[in-house]
Amino acid sequence: MAEGFGKESLKKTVKSRNTFYKNLIEEALIAQKNKNFEKAEKIYQELFRLKVRNNIIYFNYGLFLETINNIKKAKEIYFKAIDYFPNDPNFYNKLALINRKQGNYKEAEKLFLKAIQIDKSFENGYVNLANLYIVLKKNENAEKIYRNVIKINPNSELGNLNLGTMLMDKGELKEAEELFLKTIKINTKSANAFFSLSKFKNIQNNKSFKKDLFNDDLLSNQNELAKVNIFFARSNINHLERKYDESKKNLILANTIKSRIYKSDAKKRIKFTDYIYHQHSKIDYSNESESLLQKKNYFFIVGMPRSGSTLVESIISQNDNVFDLGETEALPFSYGQWINNQRKKTLFEIYNKEINVNLIDKKNITDKNLSNYNLVPIILDQIKGSRIIHCYRNPLDNILSIYRANFMSGYSYASSLIDISKVLINEREIMHKYKKLFSKYIYSVNYDSLVCHPESEIQNLIKWLNFKWDKQYLSPHLNKRPVKTTSKIQVRYPINNKSLSGWNNYKDLLKPVNDFFKKHNFDF
Numbered sequence: 001m002a003e004g005f006g007k008e009s010l011k012k013t014v015k016s017r018n019t020f021y022k023n024l025i026e027e028a029l030i031a032q033k034n035k036n037f038e039k040a041e042k043i044y045q046e047l048f049r050l051k052v053r054n055n056i057i058y059f060n061y062g063l064f065l066e067t068i069n070n071i072k073k074a075k076e077i078y079f080k081a082i083d084y085f086p087n088d089p090n091f092y093n094k095l096a097l098i099n100r101k102q103g104n105y106k107e108a109e110k111l112f113l114k115a116i117q118i119d120k121s122f123e124n125g126y127v128n129l130a131n132l133y134i135v136l137k138k139n140e141n142a143e144k145i146y147r148n149v150i151k152i153n154p155n156s157e158l159g160n161l162n163l164g165t166m167l168m169d170k171g172e173l174k175e176a177e178e179l180f181l182k183t184i185k186i187n188t189k190s191a192n193a194f195f196s197l198s199k200f201k202n203i204q205n206n207k208s209f210k211k212d213l214f215n216d217d218l219l220s221n222q223n224e225l226a227k228v229n230i231f232f233a234r235s236n237i238n239h240l241e242r243k244y245d246e247s248k249k250n251l252i253l254a255n256t257i258k259s260r261i262y263k264s265d266a267k268k269r270i271k272f273t274d275y276i277y278h279q280h281s282k283i284d285y286s287n288e289s290e291s292l293l294q295k296k297n298y299f300f301i302v303g304m305p306r307s308g309s310t311l312v313e314s315i316i317s318q319n320d321n322v323f324d325l326g327e328t329e330a331l332p333f334s335y336g337q338w339i340n341n342q343r344k345k346t347l348f349e350i351y352n353k354e355i356n357v358n359l360i361d362k363k364n365i366t367d368k369n370l371s372n373y374n375l376v377p378i379i380l381d382q383i384k385g386s387r388i389i390h391c392y393r394n395p396l397d398n399i400l401s402i403y404r405a406n407f408m409s410g411y412s413y414a415s416s417l418i419d420i421s422k423v424l425i426n427e428r429e430i431m432h433k434y435k436k437l438f439s440k441y442i443y444s445v446n447y448d449s450l451v452c453h454p455e456s457e458i459q460n461l462i463k464w465l466n467f468k469w470d471k472q473y474l475s476p477h478l479n480k481r482p483v484k485t486t487s488k489i490q491v492r493y494p495i496n497n498k499s500l501s502g503w504n505n506y507k508d509l510l511k512p513v514n515d516f517f518k519k520h521n522f523d524f
Contacts, residue, residue: 021052029060037068055085062094071098089115089122096125100132108132123149127158134166139482142166157186161193168196169482171492181209189218191226191233195406198233199489204240213237228258232406239404244505251404251509255415262412266419270426273374277430280377281437296357297364298383299465300331302373303391303431304424305411306401308447310491312391313368314476315458319467323362324481327410330354331372331379338382347382364465371410373427376434380441388438389461390431393447395424395522396503399513417509421516428522451497 024043031040044061047054058081065074075098081091096111109132115125126149133142143166149159164179177200183193194213197203204210212218213233222230231254238247299316301309317324334351352358355365370391372379379386392398399420402411413419435442443464450457458473472478477494490499503510516522 021047021050021054021057025054025057025060028064032064032067037064040064053084055081055088055090058084059090059094062091066098071102074098087118089119089125092118093122093125093128096132097128100128100135105132105136121152123153123156123158126152127162130162139166139170155186157183157190160186161190164193165196166482168489171480173200173489173492177203181206184209184212188212189222189226191222191229194218195229195233195236198236201489201493204237210237224257224261228254228261228406231257232404235404242505248506248509254406255403258406259415262415264413264416264419266413266416266422269371269374269413269423273426273430276374276376276378277433280381281433295363296360296385298379298386299364299366299389300372300379300383300386301366301368301370301389301391302376303370304398304402304427305370305407305414306405307370307391307393307398308445308450309368309370309391311447311450311476311495312389312445312461313366314479314481314491315461315473316364316366316465317481318470318472318476318479319364321362322364322366323360324366324368325355327368327370328355329369331367331369331375335375335378347378348384351383373431373434376431376438376442380438386441388434388442390435390442390444391447392428392431392444394500394503395421395428395517396510396513397448397500399424400503400506400510401499403509417513418516421513425517425520425522448497448500451495451500454495 024047028040028043028047031037031043041064044057044064047057048061058077062074062077062081065071065077075095078091078095078098081088082095085091092111092115096108096115099105099111100108109129112125112129112132116122116129119125126145130142130145130149133139133145143163146159146163146166149156150163153159160179160183164176164183167173167176167179177197180193180197183190184197187193194209197209198213213230214237218230219227231250235247235250235254238244238250301313303309313324313326316322331351334347334354337350338345338347355367357365373390376388379388399417402414402420403417405411405414407414413423431442435444443461445457445461455474459469462469462473475494477492479491
């Protein structure tokens with residue numbers, strides 16, 4: 001204590017200083033919220049100039065830097081914070097999340113493990129590590145961690161919700177449903193749990209769930225994305241109860257909000273698709289002998305979303321010698337790298353590195369990024385041993401299904417019936433052209449025919465794939481592979497044609513689509 005500086009006076013000074021710092025932090029947060037980034041930056045710089053060593057300041061400043069996409073400086077702040085606060089797991093967790101986003105998975109794993117080593121009850125660290133293991137397809141590790149989180153804290157909302165999601169992907173529907181219902185008990189406003197449950201068969205018979213879902217109070221104090229999930233959930237229940245007018249109203253509410261959050265990418269998609277066709281459609285694809293020498297076969301499943309592609313992938317992956325990549329961004333990313341490095345490396349090399357082909361011990365690989373239809377000529381020219389499987393269905397059923405799907409990412413045009421129609425027409429026209437050009441290497445699967453005549457359609461597909469016939473291909477619902485698409489529940493049931501002509505229940509909703517088709521002479 002300084003000479004002549006009384007104890008009470010010191011307490012008042014410290015209290016006054018802490019209040020000053022607290023006010024500055026709050027001022028910075030308000031500036032961030034109002035997107036006044038310049039003011040927020042100045043406040044954080046002032047706090048650093050004053051050498052205030054407060055973990056909240058470091059955490060918030062790091063978050064701010066991430067918000068303005070200054071990732072390099074954010075990492076510097078988190079590293080400084082670790083020097084000052086080595087026992088705070090939050091900074092290891094934040095660095096791990098950045099590394100995960102940058103694809104530095106080993107470093108991310110190391111940092112997540114360090115976070116939970118410091119604090120064995122640090123829930124965010126466990127959950128984020130489990131999420132990383134799912135990305136790395138270490139699903140058993142992820143499941144163990146989620147179960148451990150629930151063991152530590154049975155009322156963990158994230159633990160129950162995420163484990164439920166993972167089990168739903170695996171097809172373990174009974175336990176998944178129980179976990180989602182438990183999540184709602186923990187947090188009566190968990191929009192994610194309500195939406196997930198709304199996709200379960202016969203959930204409309206759960207009176208307590210229905211009462212909570214349609215309670216007006218559920219929408220209060222919810223952010224826009226949560227409201228989207230709630231309106232989609234309500235629409236799903238209306239649909240199950242065949243209350244199609246009510247379902248339509250909730251669909252429109254959900255998609256109207258969603259369209260304000262995510263700007264449609266329909267124009268961009270169509271422009272890119274047409275560009276690739278004009279630039280690359282004249283390739284002389286005569287590499288059959290070279291393709292036969294490849295160690296792997298690559299099957300690219302393409303088309304519109306909700307066109308039966310998940311069912312097709314499940315049928316194919318019944319073969320023990322098939323590795324499914326799922327809806328991976330590997331090819332679009334590799335294409336970007338290929339163009340940016342001025343084709344110094346082959347697209348084949350970049351793609352194989354991106355999918356870690358050396359770790360895949362199967363002969364056949366399926367890639368189900370449906371939007372890869374826009375890269376068909378490049379795939380056939382550059383990815384040796386590649387073939388295309390094109391999935392399609394009745395356009396009106398397809399458009400309705402997309403509009404009802406509530407995609408979490410990837411299809412921002414899906415909230416507009418007209419934009420879906422534009423993309424679908426473009427996709428059909430471009431695939432029609434490619435089938436003429438590369439008929440030998442493109443196989444078409446009509447979903448409507450597949451579900452009405454599964455045995456003959458599946459036999460034809462398996463023959464084209466040059467696989468040995470086995471009756472197991474007729475039972476894709478028994479496939480134990482994880483499925484992350486919106487069809488994750490439907491694919492767990494035997495093949496059926498119940499969804500065909502479902503558009504008839506929404507004729508009024510789809511009238512603008514029919515008018516659009518007529519205007520553009522689209523005959524399906």
